Amino acid sequence: MKKVIYYFSGTGNSLRAAKVIAQKLGDTQIISVRCDPQTVSAEEADIIGFVCPVYEWDIPGAMKTFVANLKINPKAYIFMVATYILIHGKSFETMEELLSSKGAHLSYSRPLRCVASQCIAYPPFPPEKLMIPIMEKNMKKISQEIQNKKQRPFPRMSFITKKLYPKVMTPYMEIETEYDKGFYTDQRCTGCATCAKVCPTKNITLQQNRPVWNHRCHGCNACVAYCPTKAIQFRTPEAHKQLGTFIIKLLRLPEKRKRYHHPYIKAKDLM
Ligand SMILES: Cc1cc2nc3c(=O)[nH]c(=O)nc-3n(C[C@H](O)[C@H](O)[C@H](O)COP(=O)(O)O)c2cc1C
Structure with missing residues (x-):
């Protein structure tokens, strides 16, 4: 079977x-x-x-x-x-x-x-x-x-979700391919290419040993979460900033953004 x-x-x-x-x-x-x-x-x-x-x-x-x-x-x-x-x-x-x-x-x-x-x-x-x-x-x-x-x-x-779908989702759909425009690396980037290897949409290439995002991003955050030196930073798009503020207030979450990946899944599992 x-x-x-x-x-x-x-x-x-x-x-x-x-x-x-x-x-x-x-x-x-x-x-x-x-x-x-x-x-x-x-x-x-x-x-x-x-x-x-x-x-x-x-x-x-x-x-x-x-x-x-x-x-x-x-x-x-x-x-x-x-x-x-x-x-x-x-x-x-x-x-x-x-x-x-x-x-x-x-x-x-x-x-x-x-x-x-x-x-x-x-x-x-x-x-x-x-x-x-x-x-x-x-x-x-x-x-x-x-x-x-x-x-x-x-x-x-x-x-209710069906009714709300066009109104709530349109701002995110409009910027879908621009999601990765806010990603950049700081001086901690070693050019190890982990980000490119874990990206599920093959959106990242390396140029001069630094990642370049090619706008086929779904915003999955694999690159951010699995970067071994935490060198990948981001500027949050406006629509997501508003969503974030709303969720933080609604659920009384701490303000600080924190990288997350499942504790049992390592970068090599996704490569
Ligand atoms: C870009 C993005 C959009 C998301 N949209 C939703 C959503 O519409 N509804 C929801 O319940 N969770 C949403 N989530 C949460 C994910 O579905 C959830 O964390 C999921 O388990 C992530 O799976 P992964 O760890 O395999 O990538 C979203 C997460 C991301 C990164």
Whole structure:
């Protein structure tokens, strides 16, 4: 039986979930969406998984493009786990739409609450110490259900979220490709290229031993979070500054932005 999980991950939450599920299923390939979908087809697979974060109430663009170009076995048991913090929006509907155009459907879908990774806008929350054990417990349950090939319908976007979507999301969509314009390195940069190697959209190249961001950024913060010398700095775009202030006030978080990546996922795991 062929089993494969395709993942997108910036700060490791989604890769951790993919790894836990793969371990439970046994003998499962884990493939990054950085790969060319033509070379990692799921036509022969009996169990197919998609694990990714929710970005702007949807799945990351790179995941969409990857799935759109992936050949899959429509008769397979197909699952999706979306890691998120507060609102999963239309993530599952988007995946189901992409799959149904190939005659396939989601058999099992689960949102999985994790630590927030948008460190350029607001600090990570809930606290790692509290959230990581909860996440591990939930992943255990999810992987058991997937191993049992449980059926679970995909959650749809709520009525309120649907109504708010255009108003709330438009400012972020407009600056999507500009997200990385605020990134720069300070004197601590050693030119080690970790940032380029962990970037899930292959957005970073090295010029004169320094990273250059090429505006295919999804704002995943992998480069910031995994830089071994903390040399990557950022200027937060205005829309994210406002979002950050709102969330900090709403949840009474500390003002200080802090880099976060999942404690069990190291840079080499994402390369
Ligand atoms: C650019 C960006 C946008 C995000 N948008 C949302 C969102 O719309 N809803 C939500 O609940 N979480 C959102 N998050 C939080 C992530 O979905 C969450 O932290 C996820 O677990 C990160 O996965 P990763 O560690 O695999 O990259 C966002 C994070 C980033 C970086």
